[in-house]
Amino acid sequence: MALLSVEDLVVRFRTHEGTIHAVNGVTFELEEGERLGLVGESGCGKSVTNLAIIRLLPKPAGRIEGGRVLFDGQDLTVLPEAEVRDIRGSDIAMIFQDPMTSLNPVLTIREQMVETIQAHRKVTKAEAEKRAVELLAMVGIPKAADRLKDYPHQFSGGMRQRVMIAIALALEPKLLIADEPTTALDVTIQAQVLDLLRNLTTEQGTALVLITHDLGVVAGMTQRINVMYAGFIVETATTADLFAHPSHPYTIGLLHSVPRLDAVEGEELIPIEGRPPDMRRAPTGCPFAPRCAWRLEACWADNPGLRALSGEETVVTTGERATHRSACHNPPTAEEAAAGRPLRAGFTAAPPPSGAIDELGGTTANIDDFGGLVAAIEAEESPIEPFPSAAGLPLPPEPERRNDGI
Amino acid sequence: MIKYIVRRLIGAIPVLIGLSIILFAFVHLLPGDPATAILGQHATPERVAKMRAYLGLDLPLWQQYLMYVGGILQGDFGSSVINNQPLLKELMTRFPATIELTLGAMIYAAGVGIPLGRYAARHAQGWSDGAVTVISLVGISIPVFVLGLTLQYIFAVQLDVLPAAGRIDPRANLQIQSNFILIDSLLMGRPDLFIDGISHLILPAIALGSIPLAIIARITRASVLDVSNEDHVRTARAKGLTERRVDGRHIMRNAWLPVVTVLGIQVGGLLAGAVITETVFAWGGVGRFVVEAINNRDYLVVQNTILIFALVFLAVNLIVDILYAFLNPRIRYA
Amino acid sequence: MAAPAIPAGRSARPAEARASRGLWSDAFRRLLRNGPALVGLFLIALFVLTAALAPVIAPYPPLAGSLADRLQPPTAEHWMGTDMQGRDEFSRVIFGAQVSLVAGVVSVVMGVTIGGLIGALAGGIGGKVDAVLMRVVDVMLSIPGILLAIGIVAWLDRGLPQIMFAVAMVNVPIFARILRGSLLSLREADYVTASRSVGASRGRLLARHMLPNSLTPLIVAATLALATAIIDVAGLGFLGLGPPDPRTPEWGTMLTDSTKFLRQAPWLIIFPGVAIVITAIGFNLLGDGLRESLDPRMKR
Ligand SMILES: Nc1ncnc2c1ncn2[C@@H]1O[C@H](COP(=O)(O)OP(=O)(O)OP(=O)(O)O)[C@@H](O)[C@H]1O
Ligand code: SF4
Ligand SMILES: [Mg+2]
Numbered sequence A: 001m002a003l004l005s006v007e008d009l010v011v012r013f014r015t016h017e018g019t020i021h022a023v024n025g026v027t028f029e030l031e032e033g034e035r036l037g038l039v040g041e042s043g044c045g046k047s048v049t050n051l052a053i054i055r056l057l058p059k060p061a062g063r064i065e066g067g068r069v070l071f072d073g074q075d076l077t078v079l080p081e082a083e084v085r086d087i088r089g090s091d092i093a094m095i096f097q098d099p100m101t102s103l104n105p106v107l108t109i110r111e112q113m114v115e116t117i118q119a120h121r122k123v124t125k126a127e128a129e130k131r132a133v134e135l136l137a138m139v140g141i142p143k144a145a146d147r148l149k150d151y152p153h154q155f156s157g158g159m160r161q162r163v164m165i166a167i168a169l170a171l172e173p174k175l176l177i178a179d180e181p182t183t184a185l186d187v188t189i190q191a192q193v194l195d196l197l198r199n200l201t202t203e204q205g206t207a208l209v210l211i212t213h214d215l216g217v218v219a220g221m222t223q224r225i226n227v228m229y230a231g232f233i234v235e236t237a238t239t240a241d242l243f244a245h246p247s248h249p250y251t252i253g254l255l256h257s258v259p260r261l262d263a264v265e266g267e268e269l270i271p272i273e274g275r276p277p278d279m280r281r282a283p284t285g286c287p288f289a290p291r292c293a294w295r296l297e298a299c300w301a302d303n304p305g306l307r308a309l310s311g312e313e314t315v316v317t318t319g320e321r322a323t324h325r326s327a328c329h330n331p332p333t334a335e336e337a338a339a340g341r342p343l344r345a346g347f348t349a350a351p352p353p354s355g356a357i358d359e360l361g362g363t364t365a366n367i368d369d370f371g372g373l374v375a376a377i378e379a380e381e382s383p384i385e386p387f388p389s390a391a392g393l394p395l396p397p398e399p400e401r402r403n404d405g406i
Numbered sequence B: 001m002i003k004y005i006v007r008r009l010i011g012a013i014p015v016l017i018g019l020s021i022i023l024f025a026f027v028h029l030l031p032g033d034p035a036t037a038i039l040g041q042h043a044t045p046e047r048v049a050k051m052r053a054y055l056g057l058d059l060p061l062w063q064q065y066l067m068y069v070g071g072i073l074q075g076d077f078g079s080s081v082i083n084n085q086p087l088l089k090e091l092m093t094r095f096p097a098t099i100e101l102t103l104g105a106m107i108y109a110a111g112v113g114i115p116l117g118r119y120a121a122r123h124a125q126g127w128s129d130g131a132v133t134v135i136s137l138v139g140i141s142i143p144v145f146v147l148g149l150t151l152q153y154i155f156a157v158q159l160d161v162l163p164a165a166g167r168i169d170p171r172a173n174l175q176i177q178s179n180f181i182l183i184d185s186l187l188m189g190r191p192d193l194f195i196d197g198i199s200h201l202i203l204p205a206i207a208l209g210s211i212p213l214a215i216i217a218r219i220t221r222a223s224v225l226d227v228s229n230e231d232h233v234r235t236a237r238a239k240g241l242t243e244r245r246v247d248g249r250h251i252m253r254n255a256w257l258p259v260v261t262v263l264g265i266q267v268g269g270l271l272a273g274a275v276i277t278e279t280v281f282a283w284g285g286v287g288r289f290v291v292e293a294i295n296n297r298d299y300l301v302v303q304n305t306i307l308i309f310a311l312v313f314l315a316v317n318l319i320v321d322i323l324y325a326f327l328n329p330r331i332r333y334a
Numbered sequence C: 001m002a003a004p005a006i007p008a009g010r011s012a013r014p015a016e017a018r019a020s021r022g023l024w025s026d027a028f029r030r031l032l033r034n035g036p037a038l039v040g041l042f043l044i045a046l047f048v049l050t051a052a053l054a055p056v057i058a059p060y061p062p063l064a065g066s067l068a069d070r071l072q073p074p075t076a077e078h079w080m081g082t083d084m085q086g087r088d089e090f091s092r093v094i095f096g097a098q099v100s101l102v103a104g105v106v107s108v109v110m111g112v113t114i115g116g117l118i119g120a121l122a123g124g125i126g127g128k129v130d131a132v133l134m135r136v137v138d139v140m141l142s143i144p145g146i147l148l149a150i151g152i153v154a155w156l157d158r159g160l161p162q163i164m165f166a167v168a169m170v171n172v173p174i175f176a177r178i179l180r181g182s183l184l185s186l187r188e189a190d191y192v193t194a195s196r197s198v199g200a201s202r203g204r205l206l207a208r209h210m211l212p213n214s215l216t217p218l219i220v221a222a223t224l225a226l227a228t229a230i231i232d233v234a235g236l237g238f239l240g241l242g243p244p245d246p247r248t249p250e251w252g253t254m255l256t257d258s259t260k261f262l263r264q265a266p267w268l269i270i271f272p273g274v275a276i277v278i279t280a281i282g283f284n285l286l287g288d289g290l291r292e293s294l295d296p297r298m299k300r
Helices: A046-053 A081-087 A109-120 A125-138 A157-169 A187-204 A215-221 A239-244 A249-257 A297-301 A334-339 A357-380 B002-028 B034-039 B045-055 B061-073 B087-122 B127-141 B144-158 B181-187 B191-228 B231-238 B243-280 B286-295 B299-327 C020-032 C035-052 C089-125 C127-142 C146-156 C160-187 C190-198 C202-241 C251-259 C267-294
Strands: A004-015 A018-030 A035-039 A062-071 A092-095 A175-179 A207-212 A224-229 A232-238
Touching (some): A004 A046, A018 A046, A018 A062, A018 A232, A046 A062, A046 A175, A046 A207, A092 A157, A092 B231, A109 A125, A109 A157, A109 B243, A157 A187, A175 A187, A187 A207, A187 A215, A215 A239, A224 A239, A224 A249, A232 A249, B002 B061, B002 B299, B034 B045, B087 B181, B087 B191, B087 B243, B087 B299, B127 C267, B144 B191, B144 C202, B144 C251, B144 C267, B191 B243, B243 B286, B243 B299, B243 C146, B243 C202, B286 B299, B286 C146, B286 C202, B299 C127, B299 C146, C020 C267, C035 C089, C035 C267, C089 C127, C089 C160, C089 C202, C089 C251, C089 C267, C146 C160, C146 C202, C202 C251, C202 C267, C251 C267
Parallel strands (some): A035 A207, A035 A224, A092 A175, A175 A207
Antiparallel strands (some): A004 A018, A224 A232
16 A cells, blocks of 8 residues: 555645636555655645645645545544644654745744644654754754754854754654655755755655656656646656657657756757746646647547556556556647657647637736736735834734824 | 842933933023013013023033933922922822723733733634734724724714713712722712713724724734744644644744733833823823823923823833743743 | 756746736726625725715704704604704714714825825834834824824824824824835846846836836725725724814714713614624725735735
8 A cells, every 4th residue: 555645635725716726636556765856836836736635735725625645544634623634744754845934933943843842743842853853954054952042033044954954853754745855945055955865765764755847856866756836746657768758749848848968969949939828717627728839620629537658458557667647638749748849740739729829828817927926026015013113112903993092 | 030020120220311311401591581481472571481490491411411410310200380289199189090901902912912912823824814914904003092982973973872072970978088080980880980981982982992902903914924933833733732722822822922022011001191082082081181291381390290201101112121031931041 | 877858947937027907907806806895895885975975965954953953763754863962963973974974084195194104214224214204104003093192182282283283193104114115025027127237217117117017015005094094093982082162973973972971872872883894894894805805825
């Protein structure tokens, strides 16, 4: 039995602007100690998939609307909250993208580590602290014992992510989910943190789900890769297989849009045209169709499921012999994959059925733009943190009404 | 931390100097002849001359100013023109009443406002959140005196469950020691008087505290909502902490910061509001004293009461700043 | 290896880069869709119309009454009863709107002008000027709320102009800080840097680019300040510092006069009180609505 088995997971957000189809039937498995990569463009549902696994979707908008998540044989989607809580942080741990904001700024590292240990183990504070020092030393923080009393802002970004890793591994979880753990870090620090993650998970036999949109990161870190697009897994294979024989047009697009170490001299980069689809639309047809150069007419109407490339009936879902599967009506050939475009004589991508392209491509991009704009504006707004003036007099409580005392 | 406090103290010095200049100007630059202004148009020339000498008006302005500041630094706030009592003594006997009132109002405002704001944030967008929004809108729109009179009418006149005015039953012979009725009654071993004191305090405290309550509820709600959306709260949940700990430790420890600042600001509103509340409820504190002084043209009293209120406000803000730094390590270690 | 071609950076400050006419008309449209703000507008319209049409609406003259009619409860003849002088309370409440409207508007305009000037000088010039002006503002803020106004009225003596000036001074430091704050944050904004590098003069920069964009928070604050100003004026009246002619129908003064009759004539408290509260609610609702529509970032 696999350690983790996600079956046909469906996650939707009910918002003012309508329903967002974030995850649309994702199925995959993970063995103990296995390292899996989850790749895809921003917004394709990577984070949501994993938040759904530990049931931390943003409330009340996000909901699991279908499927199961079996962990150690238990269905996490129906488990009582208290039992899920026992699993969080102890059996399944998570590391998030931004180490600058993922730690609580007003609590010491000591408190943030000790509370995690004590939430799951009956140990004294002193014992928990001793363990915390060991952990900090393990993740390579110099003078670990002295730094326990420090606050997050006294650590650099890389050091904070090490602290996050220490907290995540504190209870020797069976599964560690790392959501873009290095995206916010400098390139040199990135490599160090990744090395650390790989070494520690290997040592402890911890299974790893590594979320990233950087193919370079997964290449050296994982044994298998799921490629996600618009809430679907569109291709899955062992890491070696995927890089050697990419099959789905989207995967091929990804590989051709970034510079590769093994690139042939003079090979040009081909960016993926267009934008991901508007997730507010219930998916019909292949989600990648508007951007796909290989698309057939069937692609507009019928969303292909994952199928073994070799056509075999029996599918191996985990491990080194995992079956290479892809969800595509018109799989590119090896030559086409290498070239990054269709090579068949006279082939052109099938046009959309009666002008629907605007519906799917054009307008959605605009709406997305606007959403991005609002998100960017909102992100800019910092929480109210009035700074007292030099004389210690309060700033005007601008967002609130004044109190003149009447 | 010490450095931070010292910096704040030094920063307050220019304000204190400016404040003293303004208050000095207040009495010494009264339109027309200050002595006449103080004594009124019909004062005899001898009284006016005496007043001029008393105020040191024959000296150059800067000397007068230095005398004024020197006096204050030695605790000499001058004397009331009306009864010639040393002002400091009079203020000292009245100040406890004002403190009792503002403290009661603050406890009510924070004690109800903060839980209300937290509750609204937890049920954000629901109908109970909407109800809290409406309550706080009405709360900030009712002036102290309108609310005070309304409460008086309902609870004292109609229902007759709480006293309408005063600090204590006039028949009670309370031995005044500290002038805090709530303390004196306990010192006397008279819990009945203590309860009587509390029952007198309830209506004025509610009247005075309702605007701060509404403002505190609003800022608490906004602050809790803001913090709840921060990444580190998700981290706390992912670590398997109980909702109780996530809320009480991780969210609130951060959400306090803006709330604390607003609490400090509200002390100013409470001090100013005490003047009106004391008038409504015949509460014998400094506020009522200053209103009487205005009507008596007792400008020294007005000047010095304002000075004391401002000093208290500055001190409270200093304390709030320190508390803020204490709660916020990013400032403490800056 | 870099990330794949993920649609690149969302532009950082799109809202501020937009033309200011677009900002205003957008804001106006958002305001019209804001229910509470519309309620506020309605209440304010009611208040302004009452004040403007007082002589037409009021059934009786506000100053005349006969002692024979004193302290009558509300009836068909006297909707809000009569006061201790036998004057029609309804007519007095209506005429009271005039005093409140004039005093509120004048004091806020005065406060915005003086405060805005201080803030613009401080934020626009910076350096020593800024430091000195801001210390002055600190001093004014150290005397909390209406206490400053009480002191000023005590100093200048009673009278409507004095009251308006006193209430304006309460607002001055607040407006000064708001304008200075937004000027400072705008200084760094891209397009200001851009036009500076093109060589726009400092004064022009201030007048053409920075001020219009700094006005938004000031407008919101001014609307909310109207609520406080009207309450402050009534509060001064309540303390007996109102208009020198004690017969003037001023809501706060009317309340003080009625406190002695709380038992016999509670309507004399209720009606002026409700008038103040409704007016304040109107300006508070509009102020919150304006803030939400002028600044889309602002969530409540
Ligand atoms: N709180 C939320 N409310 C509404 N929609 C959401 C919310 N969180 C995520 N979504 C939507 O769910 C979809 C998937 O988002 P998700 O965060 O999983 O993307 P991702 O693949 O992790 O992208 P990234 O690389 O940017 O982290 C997106 O379309 C997003 O807009
Ligand atoms: S060929 Fe068709 S099915 Fe395959 S990715 Fe392109 S559009 Fe989708
Ligand atoms: Mg993500």
